């Protein structure tokens with residue numbers, strides 16, 4: 001229990017005893033407690049925002065954004081804009097210090113932000129010292145269990161060792177036909193939509209389509225189950241995910257406000273118990289997914305047990321089979337891995353695919369160059385499905401995708417917390433200090449990428465394999481260090497397959513010249529209402 005909580009308890013006991021001794025009624029005592037709680041909260045807020053932050057904190061000498069009002073600090077831009085926007089501004093305007101960190105204030109909470117690549121390295125290469133904050137971890141555990149995203153320390157190390165080979169090159173080779181089949185189904189659906197009214201062209205909202213398609217890829221590759229979300233938008237798994245990750249487009253202004261604010265200020269234990277409609281929907285969605293995945297796990301276990309010949313096709317059929325065949329027996333851990341892979345794997349890829357298609361529409365020259373590369377490759381394969389090596393030999397496709405990854409990282413910020421007090425150069429970071437690492441801001445840093453960091457310039461990846469970045473920590477789309485995304489190659493491959501199939505079959509143009517979709521505020525870079533004109537070639 002911290003000093004503040006002890007003080008609060010002492011004041012509450014004091015107030016109750018005083019009122020009781022003076023013969024007050026229970027209503028008066030309750031009222032007294034309420035008033036004293038509010039007063040303590042106000043004093044604690046004022047103390048952290050007006051005194052601790054400026055005069056006592058060991059990080060008090062670090063620079064911070066200009067225009068930082070007392071009390072609210074930098075909270076307003078953070079709540080009113082997509083997270084990445086203020087982070088890019090601050091990355092450019094706050095002076096660089098020797099430690100490479102600066103600080104921002106979200107209401108009473110102070111965050112350190114690593115600005116230099118050295119500071120980013122310090123945080124990302126020591127994931128068990130700078131771990132995920134308890135509130136973030138608790139939220140993940142509540143929904144997904146202790147899978148790789150939520151695990152810390154030795155548990156994370158063991159899980160990563162178990163899962164890394166399952167996501168290796170030999171699996172990717174096996175996945176290509178499944179991904180290809182799903183990309184063709186998406187292309188067929190898009191063809192059906194654009195030819196519906198006798199023409200060969202129409203405006204399509206891409207994000208719902210990419211969500212359904214990437215969910216289908218993850219379903220077939222992870223569980224060996226065909227969700228069929230692209231052709232059946234009412235199928236229950238898709239509906240469950242729409243409940244778990246609601247799109248802001250379908251929410252009222254109040255729901256949007258609370259959806260962006262409550263997770264930042266209330267502990268997940270409390271948040272998940274609130275009698276609010278989105279929370280109830282979340283639980284219903286999660287319960288459905290848990291029951292569904294558990295049934296799949298039991299069925300798959302049986303298949304593997306029944307296979308007396310250790311048949312590779314049974315043990316390696318999909319990611320779930322490979323996890324069970326690896327010898328992991330704990331059913332709740334297997335369930336956490338599957339829920340984690342399904343959740344982490346499809347939304348991020350869907351967001352990236354939607355942005356990729358939007359960038360093609362915005363940049364016809366890039367699209368033409370990519371199509372030319374694909375047509376030349378397709379001539380060689382005589383229009384048949386490409387192999388992993390053929391897909392990976394498409395150099396312009398790689399360059400295009402890297403530039404999309406750089407400018408549109410699906411997760412604009414990652415939260416961390418110092419597990420122990422530590423020294424970084426001359427800066428003492430105290431235990432419990434909150435840290436925010438921003439892939440969005442680092443990927444657009446002019447110090448690391450040059451003056452044209454904001455420009456969508458595919459050539460930078462043609463000129464140099466690293467895109468000309470001045471540090472290996474300049475590209476954080478998939479995080480870096482021991483907690484780097486395990487599905488990085490899986491996601492890259494499935495995006496390449498989707499792009500090969502879609503760009504070969506359709507031309508993408510801006511639906512409205514110069515229009516840009518709004519980016520959802522919060523933890524992901526979800527585009528709202530992303531639409532493009534799609535023409536069948």
Ligand code: HEM
Nearest residue numbers: 148149344345348349352410414478479483485486487491
């Ligand atoms: C474009 C697509 C993707 C992006 C941008 C992305 C990005 C990220 C990022 C930034 C992290 C680190 C989060 C943090 O530490 O706070 C992460 C972790 C993770 N991702 Fe991905 N991801 C993508 C696709 C996938 C896919 C397809 C899968 C699985 C099939 C996956 C599974 C995971 C897992 C299990 C972790 C936790 C790794 C660990 O903590 O060791 N991701 N991802």
